[in-house]
Amino acid sequence: MLKLSDIDLNLLVVFDLLYQERNTRRVAERLSITQPAVSHALKRLRTLFGDELFERTSTGLAPTPGADRLYGPVSEALVQLQETINLSDDFEPAISQRTFQLSMTDIGEIVFLPRLMQKLAVVAPGIRLSTVRSHNDDLKRDMEEGRVDLAIGLIPQLGAGFYQQRLFIQRYVCLMRQGHPLARDSFDLDAFNAAQHAVVIARSTGHGQVEDGLAKAGITRPVCLEVPHFAAVPYLIRDTDMVVTVTSKLFEATGEIFGLCAFDHPLDLPEITINLFWHRRFHQDAGNRWLRGLIFDMFAE
Secondary structure (H helix, E strand, C coil), rough: CCCHCCCCCHHHHHHHHHHHHHCCCHHHHHHHHCHHHHHHHHHHHHHHHHHCCEEEEEEEEEEHHHHHHHHHHHHHHHHHHHHHHHCCCCCCHHHCCCCEEEEECHHHHHHHHHHHHHHHHHHHCCCCCCEECCCCHHHHHHCCCCCCCEECCCCCCCCCEEEEEEEEECCCCEECCCCCCCCCCCCHHHHHCEEEEEEECCCCCCCHHHHHHHCCCCCCCEEEEEECCCCHHHHHHHHHHHEEEEEEEHHHHHHHHEEEEEECCCCCCEEEEEEEEHHHHHCCCCHHHHHHHHHHHHHCC
């Protein structure tokens, strides 16, 4: 029977990262050590547990059933230990000079940042925010390693290992300029099919479900413009007769400024749950707790 005194804790850290990365080079980069050092640690782990743990395949290291059984308890224990040693961290927002990295879309920047920056100027003037666009596995890795503190949006790929808190639910609307020929008392499916459309192709976001919903409904509307970002939408439709399907929050933030109007979408598109995400490694980090609490207090509905 193994005792804790028989185990070098650093070996468990290497095991945890090997299970995540399935690649000794990437583990070496994350730990700032050499690749031979990682291979040596793996050799010691194999001896310690009497199991190969990882087998080499054409796509990288594949965990054995023994490694699968070990990973959950080992990973959870490391998280608990990390949280315990950080419990004494002090964080004073009024004097902090910390920079927080937030992952969000450009529509998130439009909705959240103006009010959030106004609030920070009063309660935490030394804090800086930096927003990033991280995608899929990059976002998971960036949050695991602390390069991204919080993520906001519809991000279904953030599952195991992440906490989430619901901020609000959005619905889809059809956005157009005031005075648009189709801006009548109602905007039905015939009007939708007759309109010239701009489409936002926001990759790695939940917005792709719009196109999936339209395809399932057999809708083939005239598309005359595709753009990769939401921020351009108000400018594009202010002076044209294009219609665009967006979330209601974009209309709330820009409708009055740009002279736009919105109609309930004629199709029964799913509503969007906008969540706040953080990695479990930083669940007890004092600064992370403070910022996510501030965001929740300001924006949760």
